[in-house]
Amino acid sequence: MTWDIQDLFGRHAREIRNFLRNRGLAEDAAADLTQDSFVRLMTANSTAREHNPRAYLFRISRNLLIDHRRRESSAPFSQVSEAKAQAVADPTPSAETAIYDKQRLALSNAALAELPERTRMAFELYRLEEMTIAEVAEKIGLSTTRTWTLIREAYRHVRMRLKDV
Incomplete structure (x- = not known):
């Protein structure tokens, strides 16, 4: 059935x-x-x-x-306050994580240095200075479409360099 x-x-x-x-x-x-x-x-x-x-x-x-x-x-479950849970967790990364992150940062910086100046500038203004695409376009004197193309190229280049590792 x-x-x-x-x-x-x-x-x-x-x-x-x-x-x-x-x-x-x-x-x-x-x-x-x-x-x-x-x-x-x-x-x-x-x-x-x-x-x-x-x-x-x-x-x-x-x-x-x-x-x-x-x-x-x-196995009774005891309630633990959020403060106690946060006190147990160590927010500092492990030594391996810190080294790995530093290596990735160095590779990212090297990849950005390889970019043409206008592409690097557009990427840094957008990503690091947190400007909008329109603000970046105005600052470097390009259209928003071309500026977004440059930023995408920078993203792709950095990702490719990080994948090579």
């Missing part, structure tokens, strides 16, 4: 979620277990399926709730 999962979900998902919420689960946990119930229903062995899909779904969700409670009791 095959069931129309989409139809069953439409008819029973809210009911199962409410069933789980009434047993003390938070909204997000109840939603997760509701979805898990339907996944279990979809993957159930065809011989294990019953003729009453609603009852079968409630049995699956009840069993998932029991499993959830067991997991919670064996």
Whole structure:
């Protein structure tokens, strides 16, 4: 016997979620277990399926709730404030990351130095000085279309040089 999962979900998902919420689960946990119930229903062995899909779904969700409670009791989750979490995390990059970033920066600078002056200037004004395309175009005396072309060429050149490594 095959069931129309989409139809069953439409008819029973809210009911199962409410069933789980009434047993003390938070909204997000109840939603997760509701979805898990339907996944279990979809993957159930065809011989294990019953003729009453609603009852079968409630049995699956009840069993998932029991499993959830067991997991919670064996490894309780403690709430940690944002300040404590930030205190644990070290914001400084590792030595390897710092060296890698310095190497990439040196390669980027070398790639920019290889560009024609107008292209480099357009890129630096746009990217480093955070000017708009129109402001850059006015400053270097080109149309906005040509200025954007120069900036794109600079991006491509820097990306190509960084990929060579």
